[in-house]
Amino acid sequence: MIAQPFVSPDDIRAMFCSALSDMYKKEVPLYGDLIELVNDVNSEIKKVKPDLWEIGDRLRVERHGAIRLGTSEELSTISRMFKQMGMYAVGYYDLSTSGVPVHSTAFRPKTTSSLDKNPFRIFTSLLRTELIPDLNLRNKVIEILNERDIFHPNVKELILKSENQGGLNKIDSELLIEYSLETFKWHKSALVDEETYNEMKKTHPLLADVAGFKGPHINHLTPRTLDIDAVQRMMAERGIPPKKVIEGPPVRECPILLRQTSFQALTEPINFAGSSPGETSQGLHRARFGEIESRGAALTPAGHELYQNLMKQAGSFTPTDNNEIWQIRLGKIFQSFPDTWEEIRKQNLAYFKYSLSSFAQSQLSSSSSSFIGKGLEELIKDGIINYTPIVYEDFLPASAAGIFQSNLGEHVKTTTSGLNAKEEMESHLNSKIQDYFELYNEIQQLSLDQVKQQLIGCTI
Template sequence: MIAQPFASPDDIRATFCTALSNMYKQEVPLYGDLIELVNDVNAEIKKIKPDLWEIGDRLNVERHGAIRLGTPAELSMISRLFRQMGMYPVGYYDLSTSGVPVHSTAFRPKTTSSLDKNPFRIFTSLLRLELIPDLQLRAEAAEILSQRDIFHPVVRELVSKAEDQGGLNAEDAQELVQHSLETFKWHDRALVSEDVYDQLKKTHPLLADIVGFKGPHINHLTPRTLDIDAVQRMMAERGIPPKKVIEGPPVRECPILLRQTSFQALTEPILFAGASPGETSQGLHRARFGEIESRGAALTREGHALYQSLMKQAGSFTPTDNNDIWQSKLSRTFSPFPDTWDSIRRANLAYFRYSLSSAFEGTIQSGCSLDQLIKEGKVTFTPIVYEDFLPASAAGIFQSNLGEHSKLTTEGLNAREEMELSLGRKIQDYFDLYEEIQRNSLREVQRLTGCRL
């Protein structure tokens, strides 16, 4: 009997991304409306600007999702699951600095080829119970979480099988995707009573969302748009209530990092466990929403520092601000940040991928500088897409969909090391990944031209 080849992790991830998106459309019809709006805007922009950098085939499948886990054990298992999909923890985000009692990482592909195949990412947050000041409630939440298993038994079985044999055949991979959806689906029946839910919510709405249910449920999926400002304006026209302002940097000729907006979280009916077996009571819960993102160039450490400095200068929007007022303020504040690709490149503020153009004759030009070859049109440079997230934007989206609550503070623990122990590996520094892509492209140009870098 001939052994079946293993399915590619990239293919498993692509299948999972499509299945998850289809499931979320059924659960949250407004998300389907959002996809239609984004597709309409993207189609118009591609007609107007057919030479936009980094569109490619991946735009139509561009997604990121977000989930919130309750325990280190859940994080450990989901890390093993995502590994079979070619997704690894990249970037560490401590949202507790914004009063949200979680810290996060993004599971995503790391190589250029995998990102081109399917760039799906899951922003994965883990509850930090040590930030809950009420010790009794903290213990009760820990006990509730210890009693649940968010993974289907088949998922555990297939992940172990893949780890033992080095992969899964196509049939097993399809079954893994199918049963993995169970972890992310919506459960309208709470694990807790209404009284316990209210205690959790009073402490922090996120605590109720994470602890109160059978599983983490995908709380949003995010398509990528080529014009987030147009989407923001058109959402209300199509009956999709938008977030007040777009998070992240202002609109620019040369987009950088990440801009995000969303429609407000839905108020959904849920059932609480009653005092007696089988008894229930009705309630409402706000958690799930639809988000849109617009991605720009990945910034270097120097570029990121400048970005953070300018955002700090801009401060925060006030209750009287609308999106137009806020974006105008941001644009004025960001005037020190260059807005042509060449000036950004010369200032070493963003990462670029270098390649030879058709104007290069194929002869070695030893001693010639890279800048000279660029000036002569023989070498081109393209911004590297930012594949990650902004801590402030992530926290802003969280807060805008949670309502009023008291902020919780950190206790100075080395939370990153604790998260890495649960993951069973170090969290990759995304700067290192971008630097490697740029460096490899420069080395190839140098090999082919003999130029000085």
């Protein structure tokens, strides 16, 4: 019998993304309405702006999801599972600085080819139990989390099988996707009784969401739009209650980083465990929602610093602000951030991919002597080299916390501890968390190296 070839992790990721989206549409029909709205807006934008700097085939399938885990063992296993899908921990986010008792990383593809194939990402948060101020509740939460297993046993078997043999065939890949969905599905029945649930919720609603159920469940999925301001306006028209303001930078000619909005979290019926076997009581839980994102250029450390300084000047929006007022305020403050790609590149505020122009390609077939001794700026000026912004594939801590908080109720504020939480998370992952600045710089440098190889004698 001939052994079946292994399926590419990129293909497994694409299939998983599609399956997860289909599941979430069934669980949260409003998410399906959101996808339709985003697709409609994107289609219209592409008609009037066909030369947008980055669209590509990936746009229609582009998603990010979010999941909240309770233990280091859960994080370790899910990182091994995501590795089979070509997704790795990139970026560290300490949301506890914004009053959310978790720290996070994003599992995503790292190479340009993998991102082009399918850019699916999972923003993965881990509960920091040391931030639960009540020691008795902390111990209770730890006990609850240690007793549950959020993974179907077949998932662990398939992960181990893949690790031992170097991959999975088509049948095993499909089984991995099928059983992996069990981790992300909604569980109506809580693990705890109503009193424990309310005690956790009073400390922080996210604590109840993480520790109160059999599994973490996907709490949102996010399509990418080419015009998030249009989606924000049209959500209410289609019966989708929007978040008050769009998180992130203001609307610009040259989009940067990440802008996000969402519809408000659903209030869903749940069943609490009773004091006697088989006994239950009913309640309500609010956690799952739908989010929309608009992605711009990846900024360099200098660009990030300028962005953060400008956001600090803006402060926080007030109860009387709406999105229009907030965007006008941000727009005025961001006038000091260049809004042409040429100036952004010259000031080294963003990362770019470089390539030969069609004119240069035609010249290569005859002679490359005209390129000898010329540097990058001169080659760009002469129309020999083109540049395109690199898409920001990651997240903004303040925006992530803002989305979380807007879908949570009142709670006790937590404070950060003095532990080196990033190193602790890396120990659970058994690997370093990739610095996304390094990844963007590698992509930029690779494109420059490729151009230099083609233009023999230039001084790039």
